[in-house]
Every structure is written in structure tokens, then in C-alpha cells.
Amino acid sequence: MPMTTRAGFVALIGEPNAGKSTLLNRMVGAKVSIVTHKVQTTRARIRGIAMEGEAQIVFVDTPGLFRPRRRLDRAMVKAAWGGAADADIVVLLIEAHRGMTEGVKAIIDRIADELPKGVRVALAINKIDRVKAEALLALTEELNAAYPFEKTFLISAERGHGVEDLKKWLGAQLPEGQWFYPEDQIADLPLRMIAAEVTREKLTLRLHEELPYQLTVETERWEEKPDGSARIDQLVYVARDGHKGIVLGRKGETIKAVGQAARAELMEFLGRPVHLFIQVKVRPNWLEEKERYSEMGLEFKDGD
Secondary structure, X not given: OOOOOEEEEEEEEEOOXXXXXHHHHHHHOOOOOOOOOOOOOOOOOEEEEXXXXXXXXXXXXXXXXXXXXXXXXXXXXHHHHHHHHOOOEEEEEEEOOOOOOHHHHHHHHHHHXXXXXXXXXXXXXXXXXXXXXXXXXXXXXXXXXXXXXXXXXXXXXXXXXXXXXXXXXXXXXXXXXXXXXXXXXXXXXXXXXXXXXXXXXXXXXXXXXXXXXXXXXXXXXXXXOOOOOEEEEEEEEXXXXXXXXXXXXXXXXXXXXXXXXXXXXXXXXXXXXXXXXXXXXXXXXXXXXXXXXXXXXXXXXXXX
């Protein structure tokens, strides 16, 4: 008898820095979502694809849910709830050591309003290695009293504890049906966007506290060369002249180091030579330009 195939969408939601990108990368087995220690690094709804037996799990990694202030913040929060509303199963990820924060309460309060009736919600308490067993038990009870989660998982996305149990459960819960993607595909993002995300991650890691939040990376051009290599031209948009100086660094040292790190990762990811060229441009109003939002996979609305 042929095996029954299953396929469906799973959305990971939670506060910024709850570990959604780390969990996604752990379950997919490859780096498809950028992971940094800065909050709000995930902007677009990045999908990672994982196989679990005969089930294909398509993960929607949403931006962290927080109180939005700027237009970009509002677009990110809208994308997060939109990604969750389209999913078959939603997993709320929270940090064990932070517990029931005001942000977590706000998310739980909005679940009923934002998600269609019938969408199943599971709870994953992450970073369990940071708290004692008694505190973990009390937190589990508190969260389940606040919302009727279908199942609770205690995990460490970074170390892998409990992740396989979560993945197995998700695979078994998905609806029967044909796979959406080829078995060996791990993400449905265009390569141009993946390349831009890799460079943005390297900028985030390199600049730390200096990083201008009003910064975005776009892949302007992607050229396949006859020798099998790829030439990638990227633009880093910043809002002010002072930000351009920070990104370039003294004598261009910062952007050079970022380019080398991004190129090395892209070569490993693509399995072939890459020629990467990065320019930094000042665009004072890029946060108000519709094209920038489209490039990030976010919705732009006047008056939002």
C-alpha cells in the first residue's frame, strides 16, 4: 500500500527574539531565516520546508509580534498575523526565562480576534535550559489557563531538545494531500531575497549597537555566468548620511568584511562561486516607499 502523504502550513508566532528563526532553521536542517541577537530581524514571511516521514511541513516564520510604532513596524505585525491566519497549525513560541510577559499576554488576547475559528494553536516553551523544573511547571499551568492550547512542548531550539517531538507531532496533524514543493527544496523564497537576507544578517552581526534600524538590503541584479558562477549586485539603503558612514566603516573596512562574510555563506548555500558587489545608498524616505516594502514581501498601505 502506498503511504499517505500529508502537507500543510505551520506558522511560528511570538515576541521578537523568542527563538522562531532558530527553531525554523533547526527543523528545516538548514539556515533559511536569519538569526541574530537583535530584535525584529525577520521582516518577510520566510517559509522553510521540512520533511517529517511522509509529511511536508511548510513553516511560515513571521516577524515578532510587538507594539508597532512606525509604518514598517505596522507592516511587519500585519504580516505576522496574516501568516498565522493562513496556516493549518499555529505554534506560539515563548521564552521560559521571561515567562508570561505583557507582550505574551497581548498576543494571547489577540489570538481569538486575529485567527479564523478552528485554527489549531500549540504552545512551545523555548530556552527551557534557563529555568528550574518547578518554575517550568508553574509557567506551563499559567499559560494553559490563559488559553486552551492543543498541546504544549518544552524545547530548546538552540540545543535541539524537544524539537523532534514537536516536528513529529506537527507532521502527524497536517491534512492529507500532495506535497506543495519538491522533496529536496528547503525554502520558497526567491534566491535574490535569500541573498539580501544573508547580507542583512552580516550587517546586523558586524554593527551590533551601531546598526541603523532604518536599513534594508536589496538584490538589484543577479547574473548567471557561463562558468557556472553568479554575479550578485546589491544595494544597502540607509536613511541618513551618517548611517552610510557607519555601514561603510573606516576606509570601507566594515562593508568589505560584511561582503566577504556574505559571499562565503552564499557560496556554501549555492554550492558554486559567487561574485558579490555591494553599494551603500542614502534614501532619506525609503521607509515610506512602496517598492521597498514589496521587495521585503510586506504590504504597504497609505494611512496605516
